[in-house]
Structures are given as C-alpha cells and as structure tokens.
Amino acid sequence: MKKIAVVVTTPPYSNLSVTALDYVETALKSGVELVGVFFYQDGVMHANQQAQIASDEFQCLQQWQLLHQRFQLPLHLCITAAEKRGLSDGQPNNIHPNFTVSGLGELVELVNKADRLVQF
Amino acid sequence: MKKIAVVVTTPPYSNLSVTALDYVETALKSGVELVGVFFYQDGVMHANQQAQIASDEFQCLQQWQLLHQRFQLPLHLCITAAEKRGLSDGQPNNIHPNFTVSGLGELVELVNKADRLVQF
C-alpha cells in the first residue's frame, strides 16, 4: 500500500486550501495512508485558534481538525513560519492542540516515510 | 499643502512592506501630511503583537510604531481582514494599541481627506 505526504502552503482564506482538504479527505476515505500534512509558508495559518472565518464561509480550520480526529491524521506545523505570522506556543498559546509543533526536520521524515509527496 | 493617504496590503515578512515604510517615512520627513495608513488584506498582519520576526531581520512592525509615535501617524486596521488572519480585539487581544480598529468606512474618509492615495 502506497503512502502519501502532503505539504500545504496556502492560507485558510484561499479556496486553494479547500482543494488541499478535498484531496486529503478523498485519499483517506479511499483507504490511502496519509503519513502526515506539513503546514508551511501561509499554510501555517490553518493552526491559528484565534482566526475567525465568517460562519457562512467554508470552515477550513475546523475541517482539518475533523480529519485529524477521524483518521488520526498527523498535522505538522512549521513553527518558524508560524511565529512570523503571529502564532505562538508560548503564552498566550494560540496554536490549536491538534497540530504538532515541528521544524523542517519533520519534513525530511515525511519525505522518507511517503511514496509520494504532494504540495498544495 | 497636499495630503497623502496610504493603503498597505502586503505582509510584514515581505520586502514590499519595507518599501511602503520607506515611502511613508520619506514623505513625513519631507513635511508632507500623511492623513493615515489603512492596513488591508495581508497588510493587517503588521498589527499583530504576537508576530515574531528574527532579530537580525528588518523589524517592520516596530518601524510603523516609531512613525506613529514620532509623527502621530494614524494607523487604521481593517478588522474584518484582521480577524480572518488571527488578530482579535477581544480576549486575548493581540492587536498593537498603536493601531486603530477600523472598518472600510475609514477608507472612504481617508480618500476624501487626501489629495492622493497610494496603494502598496
């Protein structure tokens, strides 16, 4: 069974991130193993607990958490990229607990665990 | 004496924002009246108190505050754009107090007060 890793670089207020979610959810539901999603560049904003998206718009942040809970999907956050964008695991901590605070070393791991890496 | 208003749409981690700062500082130092800076789109991230830029990189966020203090430069933050990007004037409040929480109505004001509007 082949394994996929995904890198997300687009912010939650872009429809490009809906496509990334759609891809990951489709893969999981069809039984493909997702070794993890690595959030980089503006993608890190998906982990911001304080971000408020209008209730009638697509809730990207919530959707990632649902996938994490349902499929134990690992969500890795590049902390350097995140800190530049106002996320912090200090006090006050605004990173959603479903995300794992990581560095780029984790991306090396994902590349080696996965048969394919897809960037969004 | 002619008056200028400025709109900033680029994030603090882009060098494009350094150019906006350079423009505003140059105008102020040459005696031009700046009726205000309106932060919109990714520009709102300049108001994020929690954002951490490496100490050896250019400190955009600090520079805006220096201009505010030295020249009483009004810094208007579009709160709708800001909330999407994890800024909040609730609890915990992570918006720097030198920024005025505003809506797009403030942009109408700036357009009418200014002889020229420059978008960055």
Place this chain on the structure above:
Amino acid sequence: MPTLHIVRQSTFNSDDFTQCLQVLRNNDVIVFIDDGCYNLHHPLISTIGSEANIQLSVIDKHAKARGITIDESLYTIINMNNLVELTLTTNRVITWQ
C-alpha cells in the same frame, strides 16, 4: 517514469504553466485544477505535440465552478478520486502554483 503535473494557475496571469511546459516529457500527465482551468482554451495547449503522448485531464467541478467548458476530445474529465489515483500511478508530482 511519468511525472504528474498539477497546474493551479492561470497562464494569462503567471508564468507557471509555461515553466511546466519547459520540463514536460513524453508520457507525462497534466491535471488542470483550480485556476489552472483557465488554461483549457489557451493557445499554449496546442504547442503540446500529440506525439509526446501527454495525458491532459481536468477536475470537472473546478472547471464548472469557473464557467469553463471542457473540450472532451482534448481533455479527460476526472474527479478528486482520480487525482489521488494518478498520484500513485505516476512516479512523482510537481505542483505548479
């Protein structure tokens, strides 16, 4: 050893699709998704020679959402399940965004 090229940007506005075409090799697969769907009727498409055996696919709902018609004589209409499958049946993925 085909490559899967995922094209997400309009070539009317950015250079990404042109760069994709620069590295295209025989038997590669191109999938147009997101704003990549605006390329479906662009003249650059005709520069892809048929002898190279390039498979051109489009995610149906991404084109439909944008009001873009799909010429089925040129493009294979696919869904997200097919894109996941293509990820595994090709040898590497490059995303042009």
Place this chain on the structure above:
Amino acid sequence: MPTLHIVRQSTFNSDDFTQCLQVLRNNDVIVFIDDGCYNLHHPLISTIGSEANIQLSVIDKHAKARGITIDESLYTIINMNNLVELTLTTNRVITWQ
C-alpha cells in the same frame, strides 16, 4: 492630467506590467520599484513609443539591490524623495502589483 504608474512586479512572471501598458496615456510617468526593476531590459519597454512622451524612472537602490544595470539614456534614476514628489505632481497613482 498624467497618471503615475508604480510597477512592482516582474513581467517575466506576471501580467501586471502588460496591464499597465494597456492603460498608458501620453505624458504618463512609470516608476519601476521592487521587482518591477526586472523589467528594465524586457522587450516590452521598446513598445512604449517615444512620441507618447512617457517618463520612465527607476528607484536606484531597488535596481542596485537586484544587480540590475540602468540604461541612463532610457531611464531617469530617482530616489524615494522623488517618488513622493511625483505622487504630488501627477494627478493620480496606480500601483501595479
């Protein structure tokens, strides 16, 4: 009633400068700043006819930072003070970014 056009993007990668040229009128001023400096040697520059009396300017340090040479027979070299002045001496500003 000249317009000041502030060009911030490389036309090798985006359509913005082309769109700027679409709305260019006689006596307008173009200032290349930031990545706009990559356009200084682009063939599109030669499509701007001299009869239109367009002033072409470049912010010196933005070009120098990028290692781009400036042909002084084509471009006026300016600094940020000059850009502020141009804002006030023209009638409106459009930023192409």
Place this chain on the structure above:
Amino acid sequence: MPHILPKLTAIINSKAPFSNTAGKDALDIALIFGSFEQPTSLFFQGDGVWQLIQEQNGALISVKDYLKTFAAFEFYDLENIYVCQESLFQRSLTTDFHIEKVQVLAKKKFADKLATHHTVLRF
C-alpha cells in the same frame, strides 16, 4: 480651493474570482463606498474579467459565491462598470456577462475612462 464634491474612485479588478480574496476584498470596498454615496466605478481587466462571465457556480468548490452580489450594484449606485475589451479578446470571451449594464471599452477608451478618476485602487 478645497474639494467640495466627493472624489471619483476607481476600483480595478485584475484577479480571477476564487483562488484568492482579491475579488471579494474589492467588492467589499465597492459596496461600502457605494453606501457612503462615494461615486465609484468598477473596472475589470486581465484575469479580472473572469469575474463577469456567465454560468459560474462557486458552490461546487465550497466558495460562498460573492459574485451573486454583483446583481446589487445598481442598488448601491454602482452604475459605472467597465470591461477591457482587449482582455476579453485575449481570453476568447464573449460579452455575455452575469450582470447587465456592463460597458465594454476598447483599449484607448478604457484608459481614458480610468484617467477621469481621482483615486485608483487595484486588486
């Protein structure tokens, strides 16, 4: 002499509608300017013209379809809608739009119209 009348504002739409917030951000400004009775014109150029074409359906890709709000332009006194003919032509697009009263202008006229405005924002 101080300005007495509110200033003419132009908003140029240059991005396709769905992959980023540009179109929605420009629309939000247009509606606020309209509701403040600030005379405002909308220009569509480059990939911005995709915002006007018919048969779009953002719901298919989970976009809250802000393009439908274009139908309210008249209510907000946004009556000057200009489209760059050359941009349509480059994209092999017709002049069938999902809103009415759109003026398609040849390059020179598009440029001249834009130059009648005092303030220009571009998204």
Place this chain on the structure above:
Amino acid sequence: MPHILPKLTAIINSKAPFSNTAGKDALDIALIFGSFEQPTSLFFQGDGVWQLIQEQNGALISVKDYLKTFAAFEFYDLENIYVCQESLFQRSLTTDFHIEKVQVLAKKKFADKLATHHTVLRF
C-alpha cells in the same frame, strides 16, 4: 520492498529573491535536508534564476541577504545546482553567477535531470 536509500529530493526555485519569502523558505528546506544527509538538488527556473546573478546587495533595501548563504551549499553537501538555460536566455542573463559549480542545462536536459528525482518541491 521497502526503500533503503534516502529519496532524491529536488527543490525548484521559481521566484525572484526579495519580494516574498519563497527563496528563503526553499533555502531553509535545502539546508535542513542537507544537514540530515538527505540527497537534495536545487533547480533554478523562471524568475528563480535572478537568485543566482552577481552584484546583488539586499542590504540596500534592508533585506537580510540570505543569498550569501548559497556559498555554504558545498558544506551542506548540496552539490547539484541546475539552472534552466532557456530561463537565462529569456532574461538576457549570462552564466556569471555568485556561486560556483552551477550547471546550466538546456531545456531537455533540465527536464530529464528533474525527472531523476523522487520528490519535488517548488517555491
């Protein structure tokens, strides 16, 4: 059969160096991959080739000049640096770069080299 050797990774640089974080973000990945002894190649294409030209000076525009770090590629075992000749040609650029051991490849060879990699990231 499980993979035994670490996988060949390619990083394509497609953006000019200063106006956004793409070049720096790609460099950070390259250095980490190098320090983990993950075999990694760097490709420069499109406006990414501007990252390699001589006489750049980010200090003039308050950029912390990450391009200087390119000199450390060899130290990190990043020894495969490929540039698209066609991209250079389109920009009227010469092959004078600010680092050594850069391989300029014609279109076909550039494409073939890229296709020897298992994983491709692009910034």
